[in-house]
Amino acid sequence: MKEYEIVVIGGGPAGLAAALEARENGAGEILILERDVRTGGILNQCIHNGFGLHTFQEELTGPEYADRFVQQVRKAGIETRCGSMVIRVGRDRTVTYVNREEGLTQVRAKAVILAMGCRERPRGALNIPGYRPAGIYSAGTAQRLVNLEGVCVGKKAVILGSGDIGLIMARRLTLEGTKVLAVAEVMPYSGGLKRNIVQCLDDFGIPLLLNHTVVEILGKKRVEGVVLARVDENRKPVPGTQRLLECDTLLLSVGLLPENELTRELGADMDRATGGPCVNQRMETRIPGIFACGNVLHVHDLVDYVSQEAALAGKEAALWIREESGRETKADCRGEGIFLQAGRGIRYTVPQRLDSAGNGGNVTVRFRVDGVYQDSSIAVYSKDCCLVRKKKRVLSPGEMEQLVLTAQQQDLCRRQGEIRICVETGREQ
Amino acid sequence: MIRELTCICCPLGCRLFVDDRHPEQVSGNSCPKGAQYAKNEVTDPRRTVTASVRVEGGELPMVSVKTSREIPKDRIFACMEKIRALRVFAPVKLGDVLLSDCAGTGVDIVATKTVERRMP
Ligand SMILES: Cc1cc2nc3c(=O)[nH]c(=O)nc-3n(C[C@H](O)[C@H](O)[C@H](O)COP(=O)(O)OP(=O)(O)OC[C@H]3O[C@@H](n4cnc5c(N)ncnc54)[C@H](O)[C@@H]3O)c2cc1C
Ligand code: SF4
Numbered sequence: 001m002k003e004y005e006i007v008v009i010g011g012g013p014a015g016l017a018a019a020l021e022a023r024e025n026g027a028g029e030i031l032i033l034e035r036d037v038r039t040g041g042i043l044n045q046c047i048h049n050g051f052g053l054h055t056f057q058e059e060l061t062g063p064e065y066a067d068r069f070v071q072q073v074r075k076a077g078i079e080t081r082c083g084s085m086v087i088r089v090g091r092d093r094t095v096t097y098v099n100r101e102e103g104l105t106q107v108r109a110k111a112v113i114l115a116m117g118c119r120e121r122p123r124g125a126l127n128i129p130g131y132r133p134a135g136i137y138s139a140g141t142a143q144r145l146v147n148l149e150g151v152c153v154g155k156k157a158v159i160l161g162s163g164d165i166g167l168i169m170a171r172r173l174t175l176e177g178t179k180v181l182a183v184a185e186v187m188p189y190s191g192g193l194k195r196n197i198v199q200c201l202d203d204f205g206i207p208l209l210l211n212h213t214v215v216e217i218l219g220k221k222r223v224e225g226v227v228l229a230r231v232d233e234n235r236k237p238v239p240g241t242q243r244l245l246e247c248d249t250l251l252l253s254v255g256l257l258p259e260n261e262l263t264r265e266l267g268a269d270m271d272r273a274t275g276g277p278c279v280n281q282r283m284e285t286r287i288p289g290i291f292a293c294g295n296v297l298h299v300h301d302l303v304d305y306v307s308q309e310a311a312l313a314g315k316e317a318a319l320w321i322r323e324e325s326g327r328e329t330k331a332d333c334r335g336e337g338i339f340l341q342a343g344r345g346i347r348y349t350v351p352q353r354l355d356s357a358g359n360g361g362n363v364t365v366r367f368r369v370d371g372v373y374q375d376s377s378i379a380v381y382s383k384d385c386c387l388v389r390k391k392k393r394v395l396s397p398g399e400m401e402q403l404v405l406t407a408q409q410q411d412l413c414r415r416q417g418e419i420r421i422c423v424e425t426g427r428e429q
Numbered sequence: 430m431i432r433e434l435t436c437i438c439c440p441l442g443c444r445l446f447v448d449d450r451h452p453e454q455v456s457g458n459s460c461p462k463g464a465q466y467a468k469n470e471v472t473d474p475r476r477t478v479t480a481s482v483r484v485e486g487g488e489l490p491m492v493s494v495k496t497s498r499e500i501p502k503d504r505i506f507a508c509m510e511k512i513r514a515l516r517v518f519a520p521v522k523l524g525d526v527l528l529s530d531c532a533g534t535g536v537d538i539v540a541t542k543t544v545e546r547r548m549p
Pocket of ligand 1: 009013015033035041048050115116140143295296301303
């Protein structure tokens with residue numbers, strides 16, 4: 001069985017950045033396994049611009065952003081195998097994959113980095129009455145068809161869900177000559193970035209219908225129309241508010257789920273709020289030598305943060321090999337550490353844990369809030385002691401937030417055995 | 430005419446009001462960035478346009494493209510018409526100019542992806 005220092009699963013922006021940084025930190029043989037025909041991940045189909053403002057101080061399209069990393073990986077001489085689907089990762093860090101040339105192959109690694117990204121929620125999760133006619137696509141599938149295969153999906157479309165992919169596709173279809181009648185959103189706010197609402201909807205006069213949902217799909221062979229209705233606070237359709245929109249296409253932009261079959265089979269503990277594995281501040285799961293980063297850990301809206309988080313995972317994996325592999329037990333000896341508690345207003349945090357050792361550096365905590373808050377603060381407590389308070393004019397579930405904990409602050413929390421992050425609203429302070 | 434805009438310069442997303450005859454007079458903004466944004470939006474709004482173009486003989490059927498600079502917003506559909514009529518041959522390299530001076534804007538259409546020739 002061939003041995004590697006590090007095997008990276010997934011060649012998206014997370015996998016590429018992790019591999020590069022691992023090499024920077026002295027890791028020897030690294031292998032990236034990617035099931036698609038080329039690396040770059042979801043960015044290959046995100047042909048719009050707006051990527052990389054933080055990393056490169058310029059606005060790139062998705063493929064251009066990916067290319068910068070692909071070139072660096074090539075220059076660093078990191079082995080990349082495309083068309084290779086990983087089907088199993090063992091606790092002993094054997095990785096099993098299949099491809100056309102080699103068939104079923106096993107390799108062993110000192111450290112494994114999980115970077116499988118996410119996929120769209122299946123449509124079955126939505127219960128819309130009606131037949132299942134042609135013309136219904138998930139937004140990501142439509143994006144792939146239009147951008148990568150040049151397929152025209154329809155003449156008139158309605159989009160359900162106002163996350164970024166739905167918004168981006170509203171503009172994309174409009175530019176390709178499809179009339180987008182409306183974007184309906186069941187929540188009272190859009191989960192997408194403001195910039196996308198303005199540049200993808202307002203620019204083209206596409207209405208955003210908040211508190212609306214699709215209650216019926218008409219047509220047997222092909223979509224002939226959809227019935228929209230307003231919803232109340234409990235997201236139940238309000239009788240008498242139905243209206244029919246004639247269209248031949250319905251796009252469902254209904255959120256992403258981290259792709260974690262492999263992680264679950266491994267037996268890593270999972271966080272129900274993120275859908276990804278729980279990690280400590282080194283992006284390390286509870287299984288020694290198994291790291292995770294990018295959308296497999298939690299859904300990101302900005303690829304720059306994916307690259308940053310992945311670089312950290314790559315660096316820590318390289319350090320782990322140098323310091324601890326062969327001394328398996330030591331990883332467990334770091335002990336439980338403490339859990340970051342998601343207090344009032346906080347949906348989740350990544351990392352979920354600070355291990356008991358710490359590494360003397362700052363830790364960036366990324367999190368999402370559970371609703372829209374104005375003129376509020378984000379606060380970090382350990383017992384009664386407030387460590388950080390950051391004023392925020394606006395907090396929204398659509399925008400990932402982050403804050404930094406210094407080594408001293410982490411140590412205090414470890415001593416006190418508690419750390420809690422919460423939202424404090426203006427009035428209550 | 431008074432126009433209502435959403436500022437996109439930060440997550441706050443202030444509602445801006447601006448008179449298009451007096452673009453200096455902006456209200457609703459919480460900081461100077463918003464005023465500048467509103468002024469640009471009513472005097473000379475510009476956008477980058479991205480799309481995909483069919484490639485003959487390539488390892489992929491389509492190559493992604495963008496306008497090399499921002500173009501006036503009211504020229505978006507004129508540019509799209511030209512882009513949609515475009516056909517190119519592999520290989521295409523990232524950064525290649527596939528169409529110069531698109532629809533009289535003085536802006537080029539460039540490839541944002543490399544597509545090699547398909548192996549026979
Ligand atoms: C539609 C869409 C639009 C977006 N728009 C923007 C934007 O405008 N600006 C921005 O900054 N960010 C945007 N993002 C976010 C950003 O692009 C993603 O967060 C980023 O691509 C995530 O990187 P990743 O490497 O974690 O996942 P991915 O890019 O999904 O890569 C994961 C890779 O792993 C591979 N893989 C999965 N399972 C296996 C397996 N078992 N074996 C082998 N390989 C496997 C997949 O094929 C894929 O290539 C967008 C995301 C999406 C989905
Ligand atoms: S006006 Fe200033 S504060 Fe308001 S959204 Fe724009 S940049 Fe943000």
